[in-house]
Amino acid sequence: MKILVDVMGGDNAPDAAVIGALDAAKSFSDLSVTMIGDEDAIHEAAAKAGRMDELESVGIVHTAEVITMEDPALSIVRVKTESSMAVGLKMLSEGRGDAFISAGNTGALHAGSSLIVRRIRGIQRSAIATVLPFARPVLLIDSGANIEVEPSYLRQFAIMGSIYMSHIFGVENPEVGLLNNGTESTKGTKKLIEAHDLLEADESINFVGNVEGKEVPFGKCDVIVTDGFTGNVFLKLTEGLGSFLLSKLKDCFYENILTKASALLLHGSLKKMKNSFSVSEYGGAPLLGLSKPVIKAHGSSDARAFTMAIRRAADFAETGITVEIAKWIEEDRCRKESMQNVGAASEASEEAEELGKSAEKKSVLSSETEMAGN
Structure with a gap:
């Protein structure tokens, strides 16, 4: 299994991606890792970590261009066609890798994936599927790829999300909810009302109805369907709220000697709670609906997050989810x-x-x- 990694994308590039890739190559003997990016920058990152000798265990493809967070989405196919992201997607499309990972510009990754790797025939839009660490794992789809959607897109998101939760997490007949501002079927915009009717009428979807944001953390459903704009706002709020609560807990435990003693007793539980909110443990989020596996790593990914994203990419490729989605599209x-x-x-x-x-x-x-x- 060959995993392609764009090491130039993300807030901590290239250091985090380089170290994460080296850790993955060391930890997962069943994987072959290829880093794509500026070769000098890759060597510098490895040298800083004292791991130059480990570069022999990975492949390196040199690229001089980088897609920045400020670049327009279509720059990947119009201007920076030799960037690390563009080259990685081309390699995946040509069969020179089994999966591709990037923590770079989401818009460019979505556009490049759709135009270079291509969507599964019949899929109207690919969507980012992010696992949220709540009472039970919840898949948020779309979490950032499509700002505007049609009701028919949301129906396909629901199907793709259900297939993902079934194959990756072993959830039997996943429950699907539509993120809305009320549980009644008449709530929301005209498109949301139409989407509700589509989901409710589809017997292949285990639809539980509209779900309010406050219900999601308590395990109301396994898959939560929404547009990319709303999904990304919900995701960022969840991440920020988790960090805020952990910060407030820390303040409480440092108030006096007794609370500090309590913190020592609860250290293990608190660490477990902190890890449950960490993007590092869940790795990246796949763009479902593409003909080949593309994983979007979090922009703030550290080395651990990249390592987990590489593992997740390999697992995603091995499960054959892409084939299952294509099969459903044909049956539909x-x-x-x-x-x-x-x-x-x-x-x-x-x-x-x-x-x-x-x-x-x-x-x-x-x-x-x-x-x-x-």
Whole structure:
């Protein structure tokens, strides 16, 4: 399994990505890791960590250009076509890797993935699927790729999210909720109301209805569906709130000697709680709906987060989720065609019946006219 890593993207590039890639190569013997980026910067990062000799265990593909956070999304295919992100996506598309990881510009990664790697045929939009560490793991889809969506996109997000939770977390018949400002079916924008009706009518989706933001942390559902703008705001609020609560707990435990003693007794539990909020433990988030695995690592990823993202990318590639999504799309197309054929046959039957009645009526009128003439 060959994992391609863009080491030039993210807040801590290239150091975090380089060390994370070296750790992954050392820890996971079943994986081959290739770093893509400025070769001098890669060597410098490894030298600072005293790990120059370990560079022999990974592949390096030199690139001189970098997609920055300020670059427009389409710069990846129009201007910076030789950037580390663009080159990595091209390598994945050409079969020179099994999965690609980047912590760089989300818009560029989404655009580049759709235009270079391409979406699964029939998928309208790919979406970022982020696991949230709540009462039970909850998959948030979309968490940042699509600012505006159509109801039909949300239906596909629900299906892709369900397949992901089933294959990665072993959740049987995942429950799906639609993020909204109320639980009633009439709540939300016109598009959300239409999306609710679509999800409710689809028997292949275990839809539990609209879900308010306050319900998500308590395990209301396994998959929460929303547009990328709302999803990203929800995600950032969740991350910020988690950090805030941990900070307040720390302040409480440092008030006096007794509280400090309590902190020592609860050290293990508090550390476990802190880790549950850490992006490092969950690694990256896949862009579901693409023909090949692309993983978006968090912009603030440290070395540990990159290592976990590399492991997650390999697991994602091995599960065959992409094949399962493509299979569902084909089955869905066949179902729609079957329904259209049934509808067309029904309309044809009704039309034939009407024509028959019309012909019969004309025949009767003709007979009556002839009799009147006689």
